[in-house]
Amino acid sequence: MPKTWDIQRKTHKWAVKASPGPHSGLKSIPLLLVIRDVMKLANSSREAKKILHDGDVLVDGVVRRDYKFPVGVFDVITIPKIDLSYRVFLDGKQRLSLKKISDPEVKLCKITDKTILKGGNTQLNLHDGSNIISDEYSYHSSDSVILSLPERKVVKHLTYKPGSLALVIGGAHSGELATIEDIRKTRGAMPNMTSLYSSYGFETIEDYVFVIGKGTPEIETPNGGEVVD
DSSP: OOTTOOSOOSSOSOOOOOOSSSSOGGGEEEHHHIIIIISOOOSSHHHHHHHHHTTOOEETTEEOOOTTOEEETTOEEEEGGGTEEEEEEEOTTSOEEEEEOSOTTEEEEEEEEEEEOTTSOEEEEETTSOEEEESOSOOOTTOEEEEETTTOOEEEEEOOSTTOEEEEOSGGGTTOEEEEEEEEOOOTTSOOEEEEESSSEEEEEGGGEEEEEESEESSOOGGGSOEEO
16 A cells, blocks of 8 residues: 555555546545545445445545545545535645545645647646646746635635745655745756745755645645544
């Protein structure tokens, strides 16, 4: 099992493998394991599959019935019948964890790339494998956008620049909330680096840095709420 799965090991011989989807296999966890092993809403695979089959689980505002559906960082999981919503984060041990939230109507996504389309529109390619079309030109790679769910319309643009508040989702500082101090572009195949400061200064690669606000977070973060262990 990937190290990102925060479930008991050596208790079963086999584990469900995620289907190809919006997140890579190493950075996601199948929905069945979320329902049974993380949320503990089911005692068996059969019970978890029944919950999903009945349409009781929404991911980013859309009903998901595939028990192998991959869930990854910043996805929003909602169980309407029990009025509970969670956001997926990567904790300090680089494990996927769930945090109970009260803002399931929005999702944060990082722009990984953008493409200018015929006609002048811009296609924004996002970290969760999805893309959206915009007629704005102010978006850049490593910026973040707040999307409304389930419509996936941009409601806010967060710029990747010094002074912005960011959440680190990988490496030795995974799970830390810090302010961007400097961005260092590198040449060749080496990753760009970001210098950040919380109660102390540190540096990490650009890929691990998700802008979540300016001064205060635009979404609820693991630092201020109940986390499902």
